[in-house]
Amino acid sequence: MSLPVIPRQRAVLDRRRLAGAIADAVEETGAQAARMAIVALLRDALASGRAELASRLEVKPNAGHAIAHGHAFLVDQLIRVIHDHVVEDVYPVANRSTGERIALMAVGGYGRGEMAPHSDIDIAFITPGKPTSWCEQVIEAMLYYLWDLGLTVGHSSRSLDEVSRMAREDITIRTALLEGRFLWGDQDVYDAAAARFWNEVVPGTESEFVAAKLAERDARHKRMGDSRYVVEPNIKDGKGGLRDLHTLYWIGKYLHRVRNARELIEKGLFTEKEYRTFRRAEGFLLAVRAHLHTIAGRAEDRLTFDMQREVADRMNYAERPGKSPVERFMQFYFLQAKHVGHLTGVFLAHLEEETTERSVIAELFSSLKPARRIEGYPVEGGKIAAPEDDWFRHDPVRLLEIFAIAEREGLEVHPGTIRMARRDAALIDGAVRRDERANALFLQVLAGRRDPETVLRWMNEAGVFGRFLPDFGKVNAQMQFDMYHHYTVDEHTIRAIGLLGRIERGELQEDHPLATGLARNIKYRTALFVAVLLHDIAKGRGGDHSILGAEVALRVCPRLGLDRNETELVSWLVRYHLLMSATAFKRDLSDPKTIADFVGEVQGLERLRLLTILTIVDIRAVGPGVWNSWKRQLLAELYDNAVERLRLGHKARGREARVAAKKDAVRTLLGGRAAMVDETADRFDDAYWIAEPEDVIAINLPHYCAARDRGDKLSIHTEYYQALGATLVTVIADDHPGLFFRIAGAINLAGGNIIDARIHTGRMGTAVDNFLVQDPLGKPFREPAQLDRLQKSIEDSLAGRIDMVPSLARRPLPRTRAEHFSVSPLIVFDNAASNRFTVIEVNATDRPALLNRLTRAMFEQSLIVNSAHITQYGERAVDTFYVTDLLGDKLLSEARQDRVEAALLEAIAAGTPAQASRKGKDAGMGTDRQAEPAG
CATH class of the missing domain: 3.30.70.260 (ACT domain)
Structure with missing residues (x-):
């Protein structure tokens, strides 16, 4: 395997010129005396090569493959120059023996030719037999030159026999050699090592290798959080990252000896379209990694909050209505991670089936047992499949039907069928979306009794979900750039639906006793599932997603088959899905006016029950650690007070x-x-x-x-x-x-x-x-x-x-991730929320001692604080105060409110750069809805 041709190679590194400069230095003072001058020449060449590639990345910020290959080429040329100098000038031997031969093999990611600006360099020095003293001297001299350049080198020195023996014993070594590439030195020794690897190490170990790679992948996913949708993903080792793509290539090459990913098409492991998806995702991830290394000036694979903004800017993402550049960048990142997930899922499941060793007896019983079929779909090994390749083309509604059957029967969908569904998802058009049977099947999945979460996730991975419900497709992989929301909007929604199903089945009785009890007594079950589906459907549209989502519900619900009452109920739930959390966490529940206003909006017990369950699953699905016993008590207290008010009048x-x-x-x-x-x-x-x-x-x-x-x-x-x-x-x-x-x-x-x-x-x-x-x-x-x-x-x-x-x-202020975010301060005065008090709500970036500064400012403004309610939404603090003046009166004067607001803004800005402010006067509940990030 060799590197692709690099455009304008000499602009990256001109090997002849560099070798000539080194030769001149040696001729002038001798090899030993010229060493420091040679290191300086090499260091300059490395720096100028990196600068050239950095400028190319700046011009073409998405050129991931070109930049990765460019850095591998740069290191190749340096190592070749160093090797030739050491062999010819430092340790010259006129007539080398057969043992005085060395092959340099690039292994691992370097062997694959994919390097970020500060990647480690993995080299195997291979000798025919036990290394001679000359071989050891050459290897040592080369390593010292590389170390003097500040490069991180992973190296090994082994004989041909050791290469074969150790590769058989160690999967990690085997994987590194699998990507071995001839770098320089003795070609015959390299060829002998490659031949022995393929003839002595690989045969008979295919199943073992695949199983080891799958176990390694699962362990890595678990270590990295086992989700593609973490807020600060690791683009190399995280789920949906580069390492998942590498796993595909490793297994394909080990089983079929492919030289590159394109050859996987010939082996039937990728379609042409899937290969293009592979290359697009790989190129994007390589580009992002190159930007991360360039920004950090070192090896860095985590897309942290501070990096996300810079990478988005470097890759020329622009703002769009409702979406910032960083949100658009991260949405594209998560889309690529999703594609990687689809490719790895289909590819590895297919290979697992290929490499599963089945006994003769198992084969016999399988052949004697008639195939099970459900409504025309064959079922084998707990997996349901499409019976023919053109099954969905004959009737696109079947794209919904197979998932509905899978949910109802508790079956997996065969990976090959998932691949077919992904290929044919484009067949879902307006006619299919209007089809009554298709909509009924979709509702069967959504409100399924077994495991709607898993099946909806399969539908989403296959592209069926977003095609059938285009509004959901718009929030696919969409993130919100904050510390509160842990998942993309589509993943959050699917998790919320899963939580609703688990609560309904009684699986979360201990965590959610209130919701579990309420779920047994609700009348509009289907409407609740649809409301959970649609509650965040309008995020990213440049307006209040609750209001816009309610409008979407009025349009979508009739199509799904809901009647007028159910449609209006879903629309109301979406419109007010933040009402209960805002009331419970930001208002004084002992104030009768708080309960009266809340009940005045809810108006009935059934809507209260549904809203309570929706609120709970929405908060719980935000991410780990967001739900806690304090929130549970506040919501339960609000629910009890509202029930009492509704029943007693x-x-x-x-x-x-x-x-x-x-x-x-x-x-x-x-x-x-x-x-x-x-x-x-x-x-x-x-x-x-x-x-x-x-x-x-x-x-x-x-x-x-x-x-x-x-x-x-x-x-x-x-x-x-x-x-x-x-x-x-x-x-x-x-x-x-x-x-x-x-x-x-x-x-x-x-x-x-x-x-x-x-x-x-x-x-x-x-x-x-x-x-x-x-x-x-x-x-x-x-x-x-x-x-x-x-x-x-x-x-x-x-x-x-x-x-x-x-x-x-x-x-000292602790350094936290919150410092990468800036929440524009928002002060809202609400004289309608309480009969006795003015309610002041303060939105600001959460910082230590913020509450002290705010309450001191109120003291200095001669205000009496009756109660305070403090809530954090990631980097955002929302502090609510019930206050009066010294005479016990509300703050009704606009001039007085202006003075208090100025004092509070000054308190917020203490020690931080000034920020812009917005103001609400005499606001009712919900006027600051866009400042409310719950769920």
């Missing part, structure tokens, strides 16, 4: 009953100390009893009574709150202005992040403030030393022993 009846019921529950939890409930009846109003969970009240009351009995002016309690995976911090003190921001700053100095805060001032002027705290990784403080540190920091802050502002300023 007027808020007064429900409010009194809730307070009484909660007091009874607290008495039960307190046991022998139940009298505390009545002892403190004159200290806490109904708002406290409604706002706090009964288990928190059961912690607060003994704490409060103990502080009262001791006459403490300040009492701090910290404990691990297992139910919510956080630490509960309770501060009891005489209420005074600035109490909140001082506590918030102290918690931050102790290394904590506040995820929720409830602030209460009793009738006797004593503040009882409850904070839920986690560490920067989202874990609770639970060790005694951690709890003591929290308590001590708050004590010192409130006692004035800490100068808060300079202490926070000195605290």
Whole structure:
């Protein structure tokens, strides 16, 4: 195998000129004395060659193959010059013996001729027998030259016998030699090594090699997260990356001795179209890798957030309505990763079948057993297949039918049939989309009882999903450039549908008891599955995806066969699929107006049930670690309050009953100390009893009574709150202005992040403030030393022993991925969300001590904070405050709002570059919908 011809080779490296310059240096001072000058010549040649290839990449930023081959050519030429210099000038031998011969073999990726600017160089030095002292000297001298150039070299020195023996013993060595390419030196020795490899090592080991490569691939996928849709993919080793393409080539070459990927067509392993897909994906990934190495100035294969922007810019991706350049770049990346997944799936499944050794008895029984057929489709080994190559061409509706049968019967679709479906997906046209039977079959898959997630993913991989539902095709591989969303829109949607199915089957009872119970009692089951399918269908269209998605639902649902009521219900669910999470996480659920507004939009129990389930699967499908017990409790609390309101009607009846019921529950939890409930009846109003969970009240009351009995002016309690995976911090003190921001700053100095805060001032002027705290990784403080540190920091802050502002300023900001994102600050004033308070919602880039700065600004603006609700969506912090002025009135004056807004923007910008702001006045729920990234 040889490298493709490189255009304008001498511009990359002129070997004759370089060799001539080295010869001149040797002639002038001798080989040993000229060594440093020779290294300088080689280093200049390497640098100028890299610069030439970098400029070519800049001119043609998608020329992945050309650049990869160009860097391999550059290294080839350098090594050849070094070899000739060492053999002729450093260790010259007039008449070499038969043992004084060396073949240089490029192996691994270098042997394949695919190198990024800073790839490792893998070389095998092969000798006829045990290396002579001359061979060892030559090899050592060459390596020192390569190391002096700053190159990372993986090398081996072996005899012909050792090459064969070690390749038989070690799959890794075998794989490297599989891609061996003659580089320089003794051609006969190389030919002998290649012949022995193919004649002595490969025969009889084909099945073993394939099995090892498949196991290696699976282990690598698991190590890298086992998903093509991770937010910072590894383009080499990640799922859908270059290594998956290499695996195809390795196996094809090992089994069929192909010299390049194109020959896989002749072997029936690729169609012409699939080969073009292979080359396009490979070329794109090689180009991206070259850009990564160029930007980093070193070997770098991870597409981190900061790299994504730069690579998108270098590859000339432009902004389009609703999509930034980096989002368009990453969408194309994920499309290529998806194509790689399809190619590897079909290719390797086909090879697994080819290499599976079947016994004579198994063959006999298989031949005697009649083939099973379902509705004309043959089934063998749990896989359903198309009976003929033109099966789908005769009736394109069958492209839906086979997946519907597979879901209903719990069968896999044969890889060959997946390949046929992918080939024939273009047959799905407007007539097929309007076909009643086709739409009924699609709904059977979508709302299947067995495993709709897996089957929908097969449909998506085959291209059938996006062809049948073009709106879904538009979000195929679409990502959102943020730290909150872990998956592309299509993958998130399919995962959400899978979660809905698992909840319905009772498989997630422990994690989602509320949704599991509700799923048993819903009337509009199909409508719910369709709503999950469509809830993000309009992302990337340059507007509010909830509103645009609701319009899509009105158009798509009738086509799918839903009646008018179901269509309107799906449209409403899509339009308001963020309403419940926004209310639960950003509003005070103890405020009657919050519940009244929410119920006023929901209006009925069935819509509430459906919206609750949709909200849960939407959040859970965002990615690992996004769903937690805190969110579960808030959603359950909102659901319970809404049910009570819907059933009891007027808020007064429900409010009194809730307070009484909660007091009874607290008495039960307190046991022998139940009298505390009545002892403190004159200290806490109904708002406290409604706002706090009964288990928190059961912690607060003994704490409060103990502080009262001791006459403490300040009492701090910290404990691990297992139910919510956080630490509960309770501060009891005489209420005074600035109490909140001082506590918030102290918690931050102790290394904590506040995820929720409830602030209460009793009738006797004593503040009882409850904070839920986690560490920067989202874990609770639970060790005694951690709890003591929290308590001590708050004590010192409130006692004035800490100068808060300079202490926070000195605290180093941790370097996090969030620093690669910038959220334009958005301050929204909402006087309609509460009867008593102005609700201020702050959207900003999440940073340490942000809450302290915001609450200090409110203190300086003479505002009283009644409650705070803190939510993080990746790099975005959304902090909501219920406030009044010092007289207990709302902030109704626009001039006053402007002053508060300016103070908050200044607090956000402290220590960071100024950012643009947008403002909402007297907004109702949903005015800032585009700032809401949940799900």
